[in-house]
Amino acid sequence: MRVLVLGGDGYLGWPTALHLSDRGHETAIVDNFTRRDYDKELGVQSLVPIEDLDMRIAAWQEVSGQRIGSYVGDLLDADFVYETLRKFRPDAVVHYAEQRAAPYSMIDRAHAVYTQHNNVIGNLNLLYAIAEIDPEIHLVKLGTMGEYGTPNIDIEEGWLEIEHKGRTDRVLYPKRPGSFYHLSKVHDSHNIEFACRIWGLRATDLNQGVVYGQQTPQTAQDDRLATRLDYDGVFGTVLNRFIIQAVLGQPLTIYGTGGQTRGMIDIRDTVECIRLAVESPAEAGEFRVFNQMTESMSVRDIADTVAKQYPGSVRIEHLENPRVEAPEHYYNVVHTGLERLGLKPHLLSDTLIESMFDIVEANKHRVDVDKLHPGVRWTRTSNA
């Protein structure tokens, strides 16, 4: 199949493009490198050095004999989006190209507006381009488990059967997200469902949990194929941060009690989920939702898992939570859709995160320890 990976220069987009190319799909990448600009803005860098996109693509061709195409541009530029779809003529578009850090979206008004504008309008441009150029294109869109928040009932896969005053209906699962970033994904989901219902588009919305890991079988073949690894208090995600903190001899920073529970997924499963979704497209008019996570863990349990696996001593520190989120709550997620398509999950209990310890050890000199601190608070203070 011909697959266009939007956001293909990012943490997940790059290994996904390699995985799809390795499985024989004609693959091309779209990116505007804005993620590399956030690094400059925040004064940080990926813990693992990464090559620029041209070098990555050349290295992959050398290693695999496969050529990945590239289109450099911004999804906010509708002409660019239309032109790219016309040129590449994809069967499927995998859409990763959004601002993805909750803390970044909560820095201030400007960052909240930027995040929602970039994500919602970019996605809307894409929906229009698909509808007007080729409505057969299957959109595989990355959403997030955080769209649902932490409701006191089971989390279904996108849809909920309800009974109200003796009548029944199937409705989009109610959303109660925890940041302006997570909210942008809710807005996207609604826009995509609308486009499927009104224009007959076919889409798969993947509500993905927190990803961990840095290597896939393809990226491990050559240092030049490495994907990024974020450690800072804005873009670093919880399990990756705890592994890095353990190796640096820094305390693992649990926010609050650590009772908050999240869906987790190994990066190797992320790329496989995308392949499975691409190879089994949604029906025309179908808004298909999968919960792309393989296990739930509390932040406390994540810290304990890292502490147990790390060969050295590990300190755990409870910081005052800079976010506003439920400290202890019910969390039970249905996530059978992708397994039905064939996913064989890597679970943390049987995955050795030792290889991650080695990767961090080799690159720890690149870390600016001051940037580990979570600087962004969810609360606002009056400046009247």
Ligand code: NAD
């Ligand atoms: P990332 O920031 O590393 O990658 C996103 C890429 O999209 C970057 O290369 C960036 O330059 C590009 N991009 C952003 N806006 C763009 C625009 N307007 N035009 C063109 N390119 C643009 O993020 P990631 O961690 O790889 O996440 C990818 C997707 O998966 C995101 O949509 C994110 O919300 C979702 N997701 C990530 C995680 C996780 O733990 N990393 C978990 C669940 C969902």
Ligand code: USQ
């Ligand atoms: N947390 C800590 N200590 C830390 C970092 C985080 O206790 O040092 C806690 C947070 O308070 C939160 C949980 O760990 O309760 C997860 O935080 P995170 O930063 O790992 O993840 P999150 O902000 O939710 O965002 C990440 C990705 C985002 C994706 C989301 C999936 O950045 O793109 O959408 O995970 S999910 O969480 O399922 O919504």
